[in-house]
Amino acid sequence: MSINRREFLKMAGITTILGIGGVSAVQGVRNRVEASQASRAPEALTAKRWAMVVDMSKFKSEEDYQKCINACHLSHNVPHITDNPKHEIKWLWTETYEHAFPGNEDKYRAERFQHMPFLMLCNHCENPPCVRVCPTQATFKRKSDGIVMMDMHRCIGCRFCMAGCPYGARSFNYKDPRPYIDGSKENLEFPTRMKGVVEKCTLCYERLAKGLQPACVEVSNGALIFGDLEDPNSAVRKVLSERFTIRRKPELGTGTSVYYII
Amino acid sequence: MYNAGKIIIGIIIFVGLVTFPFIFAGGKATAKPDPKIDTPEILKMPENERKCVESKSFMKKEHMQLLNDWRDWVVRDGNTIYTNAEGKTFNMSLQNTCMKCHSNKKKFCDECHNYTAVKPYCWDCHIAPKEKES
Numbered sequence: 001m002s003i004n005r006r007e008f009l010k011m012a013g014i015t016t017i018l019g020i021g022g023v024s025a026v027q028g029v030r031n032r033v034e035a036s037q038a039s040r041a042p043e044a045l046t047a048k049r050w051a052m053v054v055d056m057s058k059f060k061s062e063e064d065y066q067k068c069i070n071a072c073h074l075s076h077n078v079p080h081i082t083d084n085p086k087h088e089i090k091w092l093w094t095e096t097y098e099h100a101f102p103g104n105e106d107k108y109r110a111e112r113f114q115h116m117p118f119l120m121l122c123n124h125c126e127n128p129p130c131v132r133v134c135p136t137q138a139t140f141k142r143k144s145d146g147i148v149m150m151d152m153h154r155c156i157g158c159r160f161c162m163a164g165c166p167y168g169a170r171s172f173n174y175k176d177p178r179p180y181i182d183g184s185k186e187n188l189e190f191p192t193r194m195k196g197v198v199e200k201c202t203l204c205y206e207r208l209a210k211g212l213q214p215a216c217v218e219v220s221n222g223a224l225i226f227g228d229l230e231d232p233n234s235a236v237r238k239v240l241s242e243r244f245t246i247r248r249k250p251e252l253g254t255g256t257s258v259y260y261i262i
Numbered sequence: 263m264y265n266a267g268k269i270i271i272g273i274i275i276f277v278g279l280v281t282f283p284f285i286f287a288g289g290k291a292t293a294k295p296d297p298k299i300d301t302p303e304i305l306k307m308p309e310n311e312r313k314c315v316e317s318k319s320f321m322k323k324e325h326m327q328l329l330n331d332w333r334d335w336v337v338r339d340g341n342t343i344y345t346n347a348e349g350k351t352f353n354m355s356l357q358n359t360c361m362k363c364h365s366n367k368k369k370f371c372d373e374c375h376n377y378t379a380v381k382p383y384c385w386d387c388h389i390a391p392k393e394k395e396s
């Protein structure tokens with residue numbers, strides 16, 4: 001059988017139409033769910049930009065720090081790895097003054113400040129360098145509340161974010177973290193991580209969604225103050241307007257959201 | 263026929279190799295998966311409320327897509343509540359919603375996933391319900 005050009009074009013046209021119709025029929029069968037079906041929990045705490053103030057004057061003993069660190073690490077199944085300091089995973093940890101605020105050392109500064117441990121966490125920066133370097137957008141700044149989030153499903157473990165973060169806020173899982181989580185204290189409502197992903201503080205996004213303050217803030221007895229930086233009436237803004245506070249490495253222009261009262 | 267002996271032995275070895283997987287599996291591999299939904303949590307619900315977040319046929323076909331969407335909405339958008347076709351609301355969470363009812367991961371998830379040889383990486387991070395070894 002031989003067909004001329006005209007017949008060929010006719011046939012091609014008809015098959016194209018049938019093809020398009022066919023595709024939409026298939027899609028019609030797949031009753032997909034819509035983003036409009038998802039909504040925020042009514043009890044969720046919301047803010048334009050979450051921030052925290054660490055009132056160092058309220059941290060008096062080793063136990064005051066440990067209380068906050070434990071609350072955080074237990075509620076997020078953070079493994080306790082001690083055999084190699086490089087493999088350590090920390091969401092909330094302590095650092096000396098010279099490491100926390102480098103370039104600001106003074107050998108005549110009162111002894112107690114030189115040795116005082118400062119509570120550290122991810123600063124949830126306004127311009128987070130970690131987010132700029134992430135090739136998969138596994139770490140991203142949440143538009144709704146400024147939390148620098150981690151999508152563990154997307155992390156490919158390249159560790160660019162760790163190199164990018166000037167505050168050492170990120171830890172890499174060099175090995176399977178599960179054996180290092182105490183099974184009896186495991187939080188069954190929160191996932192663990194797996195080998196090969198980077199993790200850090202997520203400002204308790206899962207607790208905020210339930211209307212709860214971050215775990216560390218809750219147990220801190222007022223030493224950690226949490227609130228919306230863009231709301232002039234928030235707890236954080238009240239403290240900031242009354243007390244002298246400093247931030248870590250402000251000269252970098254990252255716009256950190258964690259403030260310290262010394 | 264030239265080399266009849268060698269050829270026949272060859273054929274026998276060939277047939278043996280080809281059928282080995284079937285004989286070895288003893289027909290077990292072809293047993294149809296039979297996921298169970300008889301967990302105490304589900305049985306506790308009154309009969310007329312025993313429904314998943316969406317219809318059974320939808321869940322069978324699209325649960326992976328639904329979970330993907332749930333993940334993005336929760337992690338990326340901070341939305342945690344899902345409203346289904348009937349207007350009922352659910353907390354979007356694999357670990358805290360799905361697995362609270364389907365507390366039998368081995369007989370529910372693994373049953374079909376093993377059959378179809380798919381290995382979802384959910385449980386590398388999400389904590390599977392604690393099941394008694396059976």
Ligand code: SF4
Binds near residue numbers: 121122123164168
């Ligand atoms: S402190 Fe580090 S990890 Fe946290 S947002 Fe800033 S750059 Fe990223």
